Amino acid sequence: xxxxxxxxxxxxxxxxxxxxxxxxxxxxxxxxxxxxxxxxxxxxxxxxxxxxxxxxxxxxxxxxxxxxxxxxxxxxxxxxxxxxxxxxxxxxxxxxxxxxxxxxxxxxxxxxxxxxxxxxxxxxxxxxxxxxxxxxxxxxxxxxxxxxxxxxxxxxxxxxxxxxxxxxxxxxxxxxxxxxxxxxxxxxxxxxxxxxxxxxxxxxxxxxxxxxxxxxxxxxxxxxxxxxxxxxxxxxxxxxxxxxxxxxxxxxxxxxxxxxxxxxxxxxxxxxxxxxxxxxxxxxxxxxxxxxxxxxxxxxxxxxxxxxxxxxxxxxxxxxxxxxxxxxxxxxxxxxxxxxxxxxxxxxxxxxxxxxxxxxxxxxxxxxxxxxxxxxxxxxxxxxxxxxxxxxxxxxxxxxxxxxxxxxxxxxxxxxxxxxxxxxxxxxxxxxxxxxxxxxxxxxxxxxxxxxxxxxxxxxxxxxxxxxxxxxxxxxxxxxxxxxxxxxxxxxxxxxxxxxxxxxxxxxxxxxxxxxxxxxxxxxxxxxxxxxxxxxxxxxxxxxxxxxxxxxxxxxxxxxxxxxxxxxxxxxxxxxxxxxxxxxxxxxxxxxxxxxxxxxxxxxxxxxxxxxxxxxxxx
Amino acid sequence: xxxxxxxxxxxxxxxxxxxxxxxxxxxxxxxxxxxxxxxxxxxxxxxxxxxxxxxxxxxxxxxxxxxxxxxxxxxxxxxxxxxxxxxxxxxxxxx
Ligand SMILES: [Zn+2]
Numbered sequence: 001x002x003x004x005x006x007x008x009x010x011x012x013x014x015x016x017x018x019x020x021x022x023x024x025x026x027x028x029x030x031x032x033x034x035x036x037x038x039x040x041x042x043x044x045x046x047x048x049x050x051x052x053x054x055x056x057x058x059x060x061x062x063x064x065x066x067x068x069x070x071x072x073x074x075x076x077x078x079x080x081x082x083x084x085x086x087x088x089x090x091x092x093x094x095x096x097x098x099x100x101x102x103x104x105x106x107x108x109x110x111x112x113x114x115x116x117x118x119x120x121x122x123x124x125x126x127x128x129x130x131x132x133x134x135x136x137x138x139x140x141x142x143x144x145x146x147x148x149x150x151x152x153x154x155x156x157x158x159x160x161x162x163x164x165x166x167x168x169x170x171x172x173x174x175x176x177x178x179x180x181x182x183x184x185x186x187x188x189x190x191x192x193x194x195x196x197x198x199x200x201x202x203x204x205x206x207x208x209x210x211x212x213x214x215x216x217x218x219x220x221x222x223x224x225x226x227x228x229x230x231x232x233x234x235x236x237x238x239x240x241x242x243x244x245x246x247x248x249x250x251x252x253x254x255x256x257x258x259x260x261x262x263x264x265x266x267x268x269x270x271x272x273x274x275x276x277x278x279x280x281x282x283x284x285x286x287x288x289x290x291x292x293x294x295x296x297x298x299x300x301x302x303x304x305x306x307x308x309x310x311x312x313x314x315x316x317x318x319x320x321x322x323x324x325x326x327x328x329x330x331x332x333x334x335x336x337x338x339x340x341x342x343x344x345x346x347x348x349x350x351x352x353x354x355x356x357x358x359x360x361x362x363x364x365x366x367x368x369x370x371x372x373x374x375x376x377x378x379x380x381x382x383x384x385x386x387x388x389x390x391x392x393x394x395x396x397x398x399x400x401x402x403x404x405x406x407x408x409x410x411x412x413x414x415x416x417x418x419x420x421x422x423x424x425x426x427x428x429x430x431x432x433x434x435x436x437x438x439x440x441x442x443x444x445x446x447x448x449x450x451x452x453x454x455x456x457x458x459x460x461x462x463x464x465x466x467x468x469x470x471x472x473x474x475x476x477x478x479x480x481x482x483x484x485x486x487x488x489x490x491x492x493x494x495x496x497x498x499x500x501x502x503x504x505x506x507x508x509x510x511x512x513x514x515x516x517x518x519x520x521x522x523x524x525x526x527x528x529x530x531x532x533x534x535x536x537x538x539x540x541x542x543x544x545x546x547x548x549x550x551x552x553x554x555x556x557x558x559x560x561x562x563x564x565x566x567x568x569x570x571x572x573x574x575x576x577x578x579x580x581x582x583x584x585x586x587x588x589x590x591x592x593x594x595x596x597x598x599x600x601x602x603x604x605x606x607x608x609x610x611x612x613x614x615x616x617x618x619x
Numbered sequence: 620x621x622x623x624x625x626x627x628x629x630x631x632x633x634x635x636x637x638x639x640x641x642x643x644x645x646x647x648x649x650x651x652x653x654x655x656x657x658x659x660x661x662x663x664x665x666x667x668x669x670x671x672x673x674x675x676x677x678x679x680x681x682x683x684x685x686x687x688x689x690x691x692x693x694x695x696x697x698x699x700x701x702x703x704x705x706x707x708x709x710x711x712x713x714x
Pocket of ligand 1: 642643644645646647690691692693694
């Protein structure tokens with residue numbers, strides 16, 4: 001028996017950092033080669049290194065929702081295709097099957113095996129969102145799908161590269177099946193380039209340190225992560241922590257859908273149990289098993305694993321209960337394309353966030369708890385014939401920023417990051433107007449969009465656009481939280497307000513522009529006002545204006561315990577209106593002096609408490 | 620001493636006593652921890668338009684904000700958005 005190499009602590013750290021640098025190089029290679037704005041402007045991608053069997057040993061930053069499922073692709077190809085078609089040096093494989101490894105099928109993964117002296121020693125995965133993958137609906141978010149097969153391209157680990165060259169037969173097939181064939185192939189090429197860059201660095205590392213040490217870090221790093229997470233879990237209270245989130249269904253006959261989560265923590269073990277979630281939906285908001293696990297792991301990584309290297313040793317400690325036939329583990333035929341961001345996958349993130357926060361609140365680390373942010377949101381996908389007569393499709397990148405949830409000791413961050421990305425980016429407006437056929441009327445933090453509490457949730461963003469230089473533009477809206485309030489508060493804080501989208505038909509702002517005027521609020525926009533439901537498609541004409549309120553974060557604690565001076569500061573900064581200061585926080589601010597009227601505030605708050613005691617019932 | 624927001628879990632001081640939930644703000648004893656503390660709180664079902672600007676609110680009877688607060692001092696313990704008639708969700712239960 002060959003003796004295993006045991007790394008000394010210094011070599012361990014050097015190699016750990018080297019692997020981090022390799023995935024970072026892969027991340028930035030894709031970002032630079034890609035021509036897809038979702039990658040270059042919004043950072044909608046993630047890269048990883050796996051061992052020869054496909055288990056993840058290192059992931060780069062990016063879209064955390066994908067972290068857990070990148071290894072599912074490498075494991076599948078290792079198990080299924082070793083003999084036929086074979087896995088050889090110079091090969092790369094394309095995967096987007098939601099039943100095997102992808103959260104939704106727009107997330108195209110390209111995997112490269114890495115060989116040393118003729119033997120496979122590692123896998124690399126470079127994954128990123130594509131704006132079109134064929135199927136019934138531009139964007140890949142298929143509202144009308146009743147079966148998974150209708151949703152578009154499905155690749156189960158097809159060999160796209162052989163002996164270092166892209167296969168023409170596969171390239172031609174892919175181009176035929178997508179609406180932006182050239183962009184699609186550029187994106188595949190960008191992933192291949194990112195993997196090649198990472199492989200070069202990995203091979204240099206093997207040359208420098210020797211294969212034994214590199215294989216040793218592959219083994220020791222997950223062991224180290226498992227040791228750390230188990231130690232951390234032991235310091236947290238044992239208990240059952242629960243959350244229930246309801247969200248609107250695409251299908252009118254279903255009304256709304258539900259994800260229920262119980263986090264059971266005992267000693268160093270953790271179970272995520274989704275019993276009680278809705279039965280499988282007839283529409284596309286189901287999430288298949290790999291995506292379900294990967295989404296639910298996202299808050300686990302961000303809230304419990306943020307100081308531990310991310311690999312299978314870390315998330316491998318989770319025990320799962322995902323009932324078969326439910327919205328979080330549907331049949332292999334069920335449609336799933338909108339599970340994230342407007343379905344069960346995304347909502348799982350919110351429920352697990354709540355459960356982990358409840359656990360932290362019962363511990364001596366209450367500062368780690370936070371209310372939900374980003375769970376109510378918009379993600380309009382825009383498409384049509386572009387300025388040069390080409391088909392274009394893109395998404396509005398403001399999805400990437402949301403109001404952060406409040407913490408147990410401070411307000412949530414305004415227009416900050418979601419829990420599902422470590423490198424949040426939103427296109428700057430000049431770049432957006434250069435890339436896309438629309439002009440911004442505004443993009444700003446929206447008043448009264450943070451969930452009220454002793455500590456206020458972060459404010460969300462609002463923007464308004466008109467199309468520019470083209471005819472009709474299709475809008476395919478992904479969003480949740482227009483009726484239910486999805487960004488929950490914590491420990492007495494209120495959920496963030498509803499999101500909203502409004503089209504002003506025939507606003508004809510040209511005349512205003514010619515007079516040197518620019519609308520600053522929705523009230524300045526003329527035209528017929530149409531509030532548009534979420535999860536619908538509609539058309540924007542050149543004379544229309546489109547106003548959107550993205551989501552804020554939930555609040556923490558009783559809003560009647562918020563420091564009145566903090567409310568005044570919010571008014572000064574236009575985060576909170578005079579009306580909401582009074583109605584929700586019980587704070588009276590003199591409009592002339594803009595100072596707290598302490599006596600009236602005290603009286604009003606007492607009245608509001610009295611009203612609570614009068615209205616409240618025992619169950 | 621464990622607290623969860625404005626709820627405190629008071630361990631039994633001596634043998635024969637019960638572990639209880641109490642209010643952090645007024646020290647009112649809610650009841651033994653063998654049951655969900657929500658059973659001892661006052662509950663109000665508020666419309667979804669509460670605590671948000673009316674121009675953003677969608678009015679529907681399907682969901683409500685379920686507010687749980689101290690029966691003695693009125694401190695808000697928890698607000699949850701749930702379907703109007705579904706049972707309460709036991710947010711935390713220590714083992
Ligand atoms: Zn009290």
